[in-house]
Amino acid sequence: MTRRITCITKLPNHQDRHRRIQAVGGSAWRDSEETAIANVKRDKSAYDVTEQGKTVKVIVKKHDGREYLKTENDHFLPDNLLSLPDCS
Template sequence: MAIMKRVTCITRTNLQGAHERIQALGGVNADGTRWHRSQADVASDINSGRCDYYVEQPGGHRVILVVARSSTGYVYVKTQADGELPNNLLSLPDCR
């Protein structure tokens, strides 16, 4: 079973494309240390099965991240379609 990591923040880009707005994702490990990974590394972790990532909504509802590809071939991560608005990742605070 893959390690599960909760995403609690993102690093944004200045790009306008919806799939290009996130540069990196971050969170806190079980031991309290912070982690910060590029979007490409997170996608690689998910594809290889090394690690699964999720965001947590109020009430403990977890939404899993999946790897997607834009029409131009850009690989990025997004949350599974869950009917929640706004976008689960873009609504996270900036990593500091």
């Protein structure tokens, strides 16, 4: 079952875009970045993001030896996850 990510929790004042996300969330759920990465590695359709009617999958990439979450290239927004509102 795919979970739709509608918000994120960012590390405060972190300048590296590959290390900013601390957690992802949606309606009544929240997963740490570590849990979300494990979920995506286990199931490629674990999460998605919808922005202005376009839905893209969340994938795992590696930068400087560290895994991080990002969305597939949708030719729309460069940082679909980072543009989501903060989870309250």
